[in-house]
Amino acid sequence: MSIQEKINQYTEEINNWTPHSQQEVENYRLKFLVAKGIVKGLFEEFKNVSSEEKRLLGKVLNEFKQLAEARYAETKDLFEVSADSSKDSKEQDLTLPGPGFEIGTRHPLSLVRKEIVEIFKKLGFIVAEGPEIEDDWHNFTALNFPEEHPARDMQDTFFIRKQEGNDIALRTHTSSVQVRMMESGTPPFRAIMPGRVYRNEAISARAHCFFHQIEGLYIDEGVSFADLKQTLYHFVQELFGEGTKVRFRPSYFPFTEPSAEMDISCTICKGAGCNMCKYTGWVEILGCGMVDPNVLTNSKIDAKKYTGFAFGMGIERITNLKYEIKDLRLFSENDIRFLRQFETETI
Numbered sequence: 001m002s003i004q005e006k007i008n009q010y011t012e013e014i015n016n017w018t019p020h021s022q023q024e025v026e027n028y029r030l031k032f033l034v035a036k037g038i039v040k041g042l043f044e045e046f047k048n049v050s051s052e053e054k055r056l057l058g059k060v061l062n063e064f065k066q067l068a069e070a071r072y073a074e075t076k077d078l079f080e081v082s083a084d085s086s087k088d089s090k091e092q093d094l095t096l097p098g099p100g101f102e103i104g105t106r107h108p109l110s111l112v113r114k115e116i117v118e119i120f121k122k123l124g125f126i127v128a129e130g131p132e133i134e135d136d137w138h139n140f141t142a143l144n145f146p147e148e149h150p151a152r153d154m155q156d157t158f159f160i161r162k163q164e165g166n167d168i169a170l171r172t173h174t175s176s177v178q179v180r181m182m183e184s185g186t187p188p189f190r191a192i193m194p195g196r197v198y199r200n201e202a203i204s205a206r207a208h209c210f211f212h213q214i215e216g217l218y219i220d221e222g223v224s225f226a227d228l229k230q231t232l233y234h235f236v237q238e239l240f241g242e243g244t245k246v247r248f249r250p251s252y253f254p255f256t257e258p259s260a261e262m263d264i265s266c267t268i269c270k271g272a273g274c275n276m277c278k279y280t281g282w283v284e285i286l287g288c289g290m291v292d293p294n295v296l297t298n299s300k301i302d303a304k305k306y307t308g309f310a311f312g313m314g315i316e317r318i319t320n321l322k323y324e325i326k327d328l329r330l331f332s333e334n335d336i337r338f339l340r341q342f343e344t345e346t347i
C-alpha cells in the first residue's frame with residue numbers, strides 16, 4: 001500500500017473514531033502517536049520516497065499528523081473524571097460513616113436568654129414579642145415619657161420617619177412590648193418579652209448601637225411590691241445560684257412608680273470586691289417598679305382595679321456576669337474562635 005493510500009485509510013479511521021472510555025483513548029495514542037506508532041512510521045517511510053513524491057506528499061503527511069494529534073488532544077480529558085469516579089465507586093466502602101455535619105454552638109446571648117425564659121416560664125410567664133420598628137406612642141408616650149424627655153433626643157434614638165405627633169423609630173427598649181401586650185386584651189397579664197433594642201451610641205467595649213433586653217410584666221388585681229421582690233429574688237437564686245444576695249435601690253423610670261434598680265452580690269468575687277463590681281461587692285442587673293397608673297390608663301386598663309409590676313434587664317449585662325465577657329463588641333463580631341467556646345446546640 002502506498003503512503004497516500006495508508007494516509008487515506010487512517011484519516012477515515014480517525015474521522016470515524018468515537019472513543020467510549022479512557023482505555024480507548026489510550027489505545028488510540030499507542031496506535032498512532034508513540035515512537036513506534038503509525039504517524040512516526042509514515043514519516044520513516046516518507047524518507048525513502050523520491051523527491052518528486054516528497055513534494056506532493058509532504059503537506060498531506062503533515063496534515064495527517066496534525067489531525068491525529070488534534071483528535072487525541074480533543075479526547076484525552078474526556079473520560080478522566082467519570083473514569084476515576086467509576087473506579088472509586090468500585091473501591092468505596094459503603095459501611096464507612098458519612099462526612100457528618102458540623103453542628104454549631106449556641107450564641108452566648110441565646111444561651112442566657114433561654115435560661116432566663118425557662119425560669120420565668122416555670123412561674124407562669126408567657127413569652128411575647130413586639131416589633132423592632134416602633135412608633136412614638138408605644139416606645140415613649142404611652143410609657144409616660146414627658147414630651148421633652150432626653151431619651152427622645154436624636155442622640156439616643158434612631159428615628160426612621162418624623163411624623164406629625166407619632167414618629168417612627170427603632171425601639172430603644174423592650175418596654176414598648178408592655179404597652180402592646182396591655183392594649184391587646186384584659187388582665188391578668190404575666191409575660192416576659194425578649195428582644196433587640198437600638199440606641200444611637202458610638203460602638204465601644206462598653207456601649208453598642210444595638211443590644212438585647214428582656215422585659216417582664218405582671219398585672220392583676222392586688223399585685224404589690226412584695227410580689228415584685230419575691231419574683232425577682234427567686235429569679236436571681238435560679239440564675240446565679242442559691243445564696244446570691246439582692247438589694248433594691250430607689251430609682252426613677254417614667255413608666256413605674258415607685259421605681260427601683262436591683263443589684264446582686266457580685267458573682268465573681270462573692271462580695272469581697274473585684275474589678276467587675278468596682279470593689280463595691282454589688283452589681284446592678286435590672287430596673288423595675290410598680291407600673292405607673294398613667295401607663296395602665298394609656299393602655300386602656302382600669303388603674304383603679306389593677307396594679308402590677310414590670311422589670312427590664314439587658315441580656316448582654318447578665319451574660320457579662322455569667323461568662324465574664326467584658327467587651328460588648330464580641331457579641332456581634334461573629335468571630336468563630338469566640339463563638340466556639342459556648343455550648344453545642346443539641347437538636
Ligand code: DAH
Nearest residue numbers: 173175287288289310311312
Ligand atoms: N426600659 C428600661 C431601660 O431600657 C428598663 C426598665 C426599667 C424596664 C424599669 C422596666 C422597668 O419594665 O420597670 O433602661
